[in-house]
Amino acid sequence: MSEKTCAACDYPLDENAIEVRVGGQTVEVCCEDCATKLREAHASATASQQAAARA
Structure with a gap:
């Protein structure tokens, strides 16, 4: 089974x-800094x- 890792x-x-x-x-991260x-x-x-869409 693979281990879950931080998305960041x-x-x-x-x-x-x-x-x-x-x-x-929804993704999982290891700490508030990564969040x-x-x-x-x-x-x-x-x-x-959004800027590109307006151009």
């Missing part, structure tokens, strides 16, 4: 994993897509 850094997850909702999907990084990356990508 690939660190092995344990019972303290944090669920984060990004782009309509913040994913949220910021999603916000940046979404803003870039």
